[in-house]
Amino acid sequence: MNILKILLVDDEEEFVTTLAERLELRGIQTRWATDGEEAIQMIESDPPQIVILDVMMPGLGGLEVLKRIKAQHPQIHVILLTGHGSTKEGIVGMRLGAFDYLMKPLDIEELIKKMQEAIKSRP
């Protein structure tokens, strides 16, 4: 498997740092950001292969960030995290070009599976 380079975006720092560490443990090169603006800057400086993006964030919302990423870097896969339990944002997000969505709290194995699927699906 290629070394994955991903970006984790969530407003809960405790959540992102921990998840990032767990992904690092699994050999995935993970960076993280706690708001939309920061995430966009990081993507500009060094675009990752996959962005894991929380939908509900203060400031620049997840769906807005998703739109900008898809506008600038259509090749980057975006997996959405919805804390809402509702599939509504997920479906909207997928219509906007997200690869898939997962519900929080999430299962790390499932996340990794989804990321692998995303990489495989690259044209």
Added chain:
Amino acid sequence: MNFKNGWARLIERFVLQSEDDSPDRYRVLRRNLVMLMILITIIPLTIMAVIYQHEYQSSIKKEIINPLQTLANKSKHSFELFLEERLSVVRFIASSYSYEELSDQKTLSRIFKVLMEEYCCLVDLGLINDKGIQLSYAGPYEFLGKDYSKQSWFQEVVVKGDYISDVFMGYRQFPHVAIAVLRRTIEGSYLILRATIDTRKFDNIIASMGLDLESDAFLINREGILQTPSRFYGEILDHYPMSFPRGNYGPIVIEEVDPQKRDMLIAYAPFIRSDYILVLVKPRSAVLKSWYTLRTRMLFIFAISVVIILLVVLKLTDTVTKRVKEADEKRELAYREVHHAHKLSSIGRLAAGVAHEINNPMAIINEKAGLMKDLVGYDKQFGNKEKFLGLIQSILQSVERCKEITHRLLGFARRMEVQHVELDLNELVQETLGFLEKEALYRNIDLRLHMADDLPRISCDRGQLQQVFLNILTNALAAVKDGDHITITSWEENSDTVAVAVEDSGIGMPEETLRNIFEPFFTTKKGSGTGLGLAITYGIVKKMGGNIKAESKEGEGTTFTVYLPKEAKIAPGE
């Protein structure tokens, strides 16, 4: 304006009295309405009847008393005329004959004979000198030389010039009246001519009054001694048993109770020139007979009116009270439904908020525990590895449980959105039954389907409708014992509505439970239920513009009926 308000408030206060919700409320309302209506109808009616009766009574009395008075007066005149006539004849004789002629026995007898022929009822005629000695006499008795000077009538005639005596019984036991006139002579002396009349003529005059058998007429003197026989009150010279007005007066009518305890109307007419009083007696009942029949008729009409009013008032009040009660109940129901819907949507929002807030810390716990698991798992030398992995696993399982709860809460909140598709309700119910058939089969529960063949297709949200029937059917399955049956029926309720009923022969539920069954977080499955199932069901059906009803009898089973509009209403945007 103020007056009007005050009045309205007074009425309201009187009618409703209290605003409490006690079960007596409608009874009190009914009672007060009845009282008020009776008050405002019967009181004026009674007042009118009383006034009318009073007026009529007094006018009728006048009508009856007047003729009585007139008759008494007329008869009195007849008596007076008769007596006056006799008196003037005697006076004429006294003045037209000389003292010598009158004192001559023969001449007097001749005059008496002529008088007897011309005037009836004369009994005798005599001349008395100023010493009171009878000088001459013509008549059946031997009175010649009799001395009258000590008698009271003699004194009276000397003073007054003439005299009419009370009735007295003569020697032959016939009632008589004596009349006497004084004549002054040229010598300054006087003589008195005295005649006696029998009173047969009195009876004739009374007979000519034409009285009926109930009535009576007679003469009394001023001492109350009967001067003519009376039908009811005694013979001549008996004492008149009732009191009567003394003094001089015109004819008057008095109401009195006679010694026989009869109500009588009595007319008294005193004579002017003599001491007689004519008494005319008529029983009141006979006189006022027409009045009594009228009064009976009026009472009858009054009683009938009161009865009719009472019946109408009672019926009307019943109807009004019933209407008010129904309106109150409808309002209460509408209020409860609005309240319930409001509560559901508030709880929905609250649930969404709580679920979302809890989700984030849950995600952190999940990741922290996950990281611990990773670290422990990767560290080969970690002591108590198994124990730690077990602990972490149970944390992760708890997180999983929380996740389920929040998802369910969010699911409850999410029922606000509806997507309509056209679908066959029968098909949908059968499809939903498919999820439960295994359990039914396993527990040997008989599922009976009575679906209407020609049920029109309806427009609805398939997923949510499935949820509705799934909830109801799950409850039905939980309520029945193994081997019982569940009946599902569908029909077309009316041109706009179709209905599905799920009837189980299960344990049923008490009234109290039935009332709260659609309340969120109300559950009888302690520990295993969230109490949201039927609340969600209720919310969905209401959102679709339908209705859901639960009927239950303890020990007999429960029936849930879902009514759905054929064209689902578009719920106002959230």
